Amino acid sequence: MSLLELSNVGFSYDRRSQTLDDVSFTVTEGRSVGLVGESGSGKSTILKLMLGLSRQQSGEITFEGRPLDLSSGAFMRDYRRKVQAVFQDPYSSLDPRQKVKSIISEPLRSLKIPGNHDQIVAEALSAVGLPEEALTRYPHAFSGGQRQRIAIARAVAAQPKLLLADEAVSALDLSTRILIVDLFRKLSERMTLVFVSHDLGVVAALCEEMVILEKGQIVEAGNTQDIIANPRHPYTRKLLESIPRMPCAMK
Template sequence: MTLLSVENVGFSYGAGRRVLKDISFSVPRGSNVGLVGESGSGKSTLLRLLLGLDAPQTGRILFDGQPLEAKNRRYLREYRKRVQAVFQDPYSSLNPAHRIQRIVTEPLRSLKIGGNHLEMAREAIASVGLDADTLTRYPHQFSGGQRQRIAIARAIIARPELVLADEAVSALDLSTRVRVVDLFQEISENMTMVFVSHDMGVVAALCDQIVVLDRGHIVEAGATAEILRTPQHAYTQSLLASIPRMPIET
């Protein structure tokens, strides 16, 4: 069953700056889909549309069969209970003035989700492999990989159906990147994920399907194993050949 559907989406920044052109793909419930492309491919703009920060100028985005209403605040509040994000930089995405408990539970407060927030925070922190005493500390007391784990805990504490990850391992060193990708694989067993990255190797290690973007167009899309085995488009071939990748099993 399809959870997220992007249908003929187009978007421009002013006259003559068309960033997305006729973008269409779907995300089956329970799968991991990677959006891959270099800088300028349109990944970041597409992510903004999926987050409801901007609305498509042409086409539409459907979530669970219903149009994503980016200009409807009431709709977006409910949407964000079901869709959360993990961003690129684990150093800037956590407020240094707040303890980890306050940071991790922020979605519960902003979305007015009830329950025992402390217990929910402990559960979320444990699920990303950190100790409960993490909650009493501050971001500067953790490494980059640990901070990204905290950011992931914040994203999953409300138990969303979909997680949007934006270059979520690119700021990490290689060994830490491998561990965080493993963590994403674990949590994706219970939710759907869209993973935005310029690194084909990371996406190949994590995602069932790949959508390749180049200058606002989808140039290739399909099952990860098939694209790795026989990439059809020259741009996909260049990504596989030239981008530094994590070791993966094929």
């Protein structure tokens, strides 16, 4: 089943250059997708469009077969419950004035999600491998990796269908990065993942499908292992040759 689909999407921040040019790909429920490219390739812009933070200037984005309607409050509330995000910097993405319990429960409150919030928060915290005592502490008491786990717990508390991750391990040291990648792998068994990264090794470890972006255009897309084994585009081969990979087994 098609969960999220971009069809001929175009976007520009100014008239002088096209940030995204005729971008089309499908996120199928249960199959995680990696968006890969160097800085300026357009991958983070795609994430903004997926989150409804910006509107495409051409083409269409659909979720569960319905066009993304940024003007409909009811649609966007339902969409934000089903689609959550984790961002790059675990130090700036958490409010230092709030305790962990309040941080994780924020989407439950804002989206008016029914149920026992204390229980939902406790389950989300457990899912990312943090102890219950963490709920009463502030973000400054945690390491970068632990803060990213808190950010992930906040995202999964609403039990979304789709989890969007924007360079979510690039700010972490290598050993912590491996642990967080493993956490994302486990979460991908429960929800669909779109993982934005410049690191092919991370994407290969997490995602069944891969989309390679260069200067706002898709140059290669398909099964991750097929692309890794037989890259067809020179840009893909360049990324494989030049970007360090994580020392972990690929799926």
